[in-house]
Amino acid sequence: MTSTSTKCQKWVLAKTMKGAATLSHFRLEEEDLITDLQDGEVLCEAVYISVDPYMRPYAERCLTEGSMMMAEQIARVLQSKNPQFPAESLVLANVGWRTLTRVSDMTSLRQLPVMGDVPVSNALGMLGLTGLTAYCGMTHVCKPKSGDTVVVTSAGGAVGSVAGQIAKASGCKVIGICGSDDKCRWITQDLGMDAAINYKTDDINAKLQETAPDGVNCFFDNVGGDLAGAVICHMSIGGRAALCGAISLYSDDIHHPSQGLSIFRAIVAKQLTVQGFNVLNWFSSWDVVYRALYDLVTEGKLRSKEVIYEGFDKLPEAFLKLFQGGNLGKIVVKIQN
Amino acid sequence: MTSTSTKCQKWVLAKTMKGAATLSHFRLEEEDLITDLQDGEVLCEAVYISVDPYMRPYAERCLTEGSMMMAEQIARVLQSKNPQFPAESLVLANVGWRTLTRVSDMTSLRQLPVMGDVPVSNALGMLGLTGLTAYCGMTHVCKPKSGDTVVVTSAGGAVGSVAGQIAKASGCKVIGICGSDDKCRWITQDLGMDAAINYKTDDINAKLQETAPDGVNCFFDNVGGDLAGAVICHMSIGGRAALCGAISLYSDDIHHPSQGLSIFRAIVAKQLTVQGFNVLNWFSSWDVVYRALYDLVTEGKLRSKEVIYEGFDKLPEAFLKLFQGGNLGKIVVKIQN
Numbered sequence: 001m002t003s004t005s006t007k008c009q010k011w012v013l014a015k016t017m018k019g020a021a022t023l024s025h026f027r028l029e030e031e032d033l034i035t036d037l038q039d040g041e042v043l044c045e046a047v048y049i050s051v052d053p054y055m056r057p058y059a060e061r062c063l064t065e066g067s068m069m070m071a072e073q074i075a076r077v078l079q080s081k082n083p084q085f086p087a088e089s090l091v092l093a094n095v096g097w098r099t100l101t102r103v104s105d106m107t108s109l110r111q112l113p114v115m116g117d118v119p120v121s122n123a124l125g126m127l128g129l130t131g132l133t134a135y136c137g138m139t140h141v142c143k144p145k146s147g148d149t150v151v152v153t154s155a156g157g158a159v160g161s162v163a164g165q166i167a168k169a170s171g172c173k174v175i176g177i178c179g180s181d182d183k184c185r186w187i188t189q190d191l192g193m194d195a196a197i198n199y200k201t202d203d204i205n206a207k208l209q210e211t212a213p214d215g216v217n218c219f220f221d222n223v224g225g226d227l228a229g230a231v232i233c234h235m236s237i238g239g240r241a242a243l244c245g246a247i248s249l250y251s252d253d254i255h256h257p258s259q260g261l262s263i264f265r266a267i268v269a270k271q272l273t274v275q276g277f278n279v280l281n282w283f284s285s286w287d288v289v290y291r292a293l294y295d296l297v298t299e300g301k302l303r304s305k306e307v308i309y310e311g312f313d314k315l316p317e318a319f320l321k322l323f324q325g326g327n328l329g330k331i332v333v334k335i336q337n
Numbered sequence: 338m339t340s341t342s343t344k345c346q347k348w349v350l351a352k353t354m355k356g357a358a359t360l361s362h363f364r365l366e367e368e369d370l371i372t373d374l375q376d377g378e379v380l381c382e383a384v385y386i387s388v389d390p391y392m393r394p395y396a397e398r399c400l401t402e403g404s405m406m407m408a409e410q411i412a413r414v415l416q417s418k419n420p421q422f423p424a425e426s427l428v429l430a431n432v433g434w435r436t437l438t439r440v441s442d443m444t445s446l447r448q449l450p451v452m453g454d455v456p457v458s459n460a461l462g463m464l465g466l467t468g469l470t471a472y473c474g475m476t477h478v479c480k481p482k483s484g485d486t487v488v489v490t491s492a493g494g495a496v497g498s499v500a501g502q503i504a505k506a507s508g509c510k511v512i513g514i515c516g517s518d519d520k521c522r523w524i525t526q527d528l529g530m531d532a533a534i535n536y537k538t539d540d541i542n543a544k545l546q547e548t549a550p551d552g553v554n555c556f557f558d559n560v561g562g563d564l565a566g567a568v569i570c571h572m573s574i575g576g577r578a579a580l581c582g583a584i585s586l587y588s589d590d591i592h593h594p595s596q597g598l599s600i601f602r603a604i605v606a607k608q609l610t611v612q613g614f615n616v617l618n619w620f621s622s623w624d625v626v627y628r629a630l631y632d633l634v635t636e637g638k639l640r641s642k643e644v645i646y647e648g649f650d651k652l653p654e655a656f657l658k659l660f661q662g663g664n665l666g667k668i669v670v671k672i673q674n
Contacts, residue, residue: 057606224601246602264561265583267613269394274611276604 005032008100010068011315017059021323025059026069026316033100037081042103044075044085044093046312046335050124051319052158053222053247069097069315073335074112074123085109092123097315099335113290118297119306125330126162126304131293132286133244133279134162134220138170140282141242141275142218146171149212151231154222155193156183158330159244161304162293163220164193169301172218175211177204177227179325186328191303199227208234215239215270223248232274233266241274247323305329342369345437347405348652354396358660362396363406363653370437374418379440381412381422381430383649383672387461388656389495390559390584406434406652410672411449411460422446429460434652436672450627455634456643462667463499463641468630469623470581470616471499471557475507477619478579478612479555483508486549488568491559492530493520495667496581498641499630500557501530506638509555512548514541514564516662523665528640536564545571552576552607560585569611570603578611584660642666 007030014027035043050072058070075093077085084106085091092110095101103109112123122128137159144150150167154160155176164187167174175195176187184196195211197204208216208231215236221228224246232241267274282289296302305328309318318333344367351364372380387409395407412430414422421443422428429447432438440446449460459465474496481487487504491497492513501524504511512532513524521533532548534541541564545553552573558565561583569578604611619626633639642665646655655670 057602061606221601224605228601243601243605246605264558264565264580265394267611268561268580268583269398269613271613271615271618273613274604276606276608276610278608281608 003034003036005034006100007031008033008098009312010096010098012066012068013059013063015065017056017063021056021059021320023316023320028313031098033102035079035102037079037102038104039081040104040106041080042077042082042085042091042106042109043079043100044077044091044095044103045100046073046075046093046098047090047337048074048121048124049097049312049315049333049335050128050130051315051322051331051333052130053245053322055319056247056323069319070094071097072124072129074120075101082106085111090120092128099312113294116294116298121306121308121332121334122304122330124332125158125306126302127290127293127297129279130158130330131162132282132289134159135166135289135293136279136282136285137242137244137277138163138166138218138220141277142167142220142240144170144172144218148172148217149175149214149236150218150220151175151177151208151212151216151234152193152220153177153199153227153231154245154247155187155196156180156328157222158304160220160222161187161191161329162302163244165191165296165302167218167220168192168194169296173212175208175216177231183328186305204230205234218242220244222246229263232263232272235266235270235272237270239270239272241272243274243276307331309333311335340371340373342371343437344368345370345435346649347433347435349403349405350396350400352402354393354400358393358396358657360653360657365650368435370439372416372439374416374439375441376418377441377443379414379419379422379428379446380416380437381414381428381432381440382437383410383412383430383435384427384674385411385458385461386434386649386652386670386672387465387467388652388659388668388670389467390582390659392656393584393660406656407431408434409461409466411457412438419443422448427457429465436649450631453631453635458643458645458669458671459641459667461669462495462643463639464627464630464634466616467495467667468499468639469619469626471496472503472626472630473616473619473622474579474581474614475500475503475555475557478614479504479557479577481507481509481555485509485554486512486551486573487555487557488512488514488545488549488553488571489530489557490514490536490564490568491582491584492524492533493517493665494559495641497557497559498524498528498666499639500581502528502633502639504555504557505529505531506633510549512545512553514568520665523642541567542571555579557581559583566600569600569609572603572607572609574607576607576609578609580611580613644668646670648672 150172152164156178174193219241222245225248487509489501493515511530556578559582562585
């Protein structure tokens, strides 16, 4: 008996991920994929692949040279021996940076949710893990109350832009911090945040003092470092900080202790709670969160912007863009129609 | 009608508290105290006065030049027109650095708890606010489970030595960090902590790796800064850090943001909860906590050491000792027998 196979492509780590991520960290490989499915299996092809900042520290911690990069895809089922995922349907597949996948472990697949009029790629963005991250970090860690002052960093980014809109929908005053005047305009004029700070050109302390004179109650952070330290020093008594990411520090040595941590004094004096979180801890509540996000979208309270790179070969470039700044909203890579 | 008065002494701030505290920050003043009591009032004299690190940031935030320093005293009632606090009884009086006080506001006074065989001065230490701070921070913020690895800084100090023993009584492995070999010996040999690190002479990272190879689950901190940052970088997934004080930073400018905060990455990656707290938030549970602490003392699981300075004139010197290190346990100033 002969088996049928086909060529597929995947991106693997060309070397251990340390320091700043560069194109030289990635290598494109071809693989012969046997496509004779067993009962229960599915063959699917990538339509959109998500790139997200978490992939940088994940790669450092968990991947060795030659390992495939991880990612969630929107994929089309080409062949199916699993009635849950019929041929031609679109699915969410947590299968990595690859064009074609034979899926045996069904925990890697999820049904695509009902998207209404929202473009399907948003299932990787504001109506996907990006939205879940923003929603759960804001709701369960920051716990904003109506009237609270909320600061969001990377406010023009995929997660930050959603987190800020969720706080806004909760009746808060929202101050977004980002790195360009374009982003500042977008988050205030289009997304309805109350104020924007350009951390590259504004005096952060003066601007925080001006926009949050009574202190910051909630802080949703994706950057870490000095910028996050400055916001923490401006928080009010009992404030809650959700540390979602630390993009400014991903190139550093995680084991190297830090210098001059005056934030400790602010955390003590103001009885702050500063919590790191992993969205996967709330994955079981996805259905409820999806409904909440989808309602916000249909009410016009949540919108997003996508930057779409075209072509499987563009994956590393799209990924590196995350760390170079300048992109509005969520980056996805379109592999095919 | 003539009124009776008597001279009393008090220590006031000679200048605004900024930078390192020095003797020149304090000035001894005399006051004429009218001792004709109204109904409900009490006249009491200081027996022991507590000095604690929190007084340094409190003075900076809340006191101006000429204000009296705050403190809790064990005081003896000299005259009483209040049946709750009869003459000759000992009371806890939150009245500051002064020899003699006419108390009108009864929220400043508390009954001295039953002390059994424990020297009464401990009502300012392990069986007082010091104990409450250690107990609530450890129990409510660190939430140690049996088998957890717990790190305590200032482990030879008043609060740290109690916090470490409470963790030990909860079945944890306790690593104490302090600044002298004497303290290291005391906390391991006398207080039963499992390991001690001398931060002045040991390699902190190597010692933490050696004594907590699986990571630190709970961290009770009184120092802040680089040392606390190093411990946070050694915490395990889901760890809880209770930030009680930041004695290494009290001379710094609280509004000045910090540098190179690689701890953010650890907080995110390990989903840590880092919480500053103020013991007064749990003051309403004092009776329950006192019973728990007292039981630990009678079971031989909680002990303390006191450094007793003698004389009202020694108050500033005793206070400054807190920031110079070298003292084992709790510092109190004995005013009279």
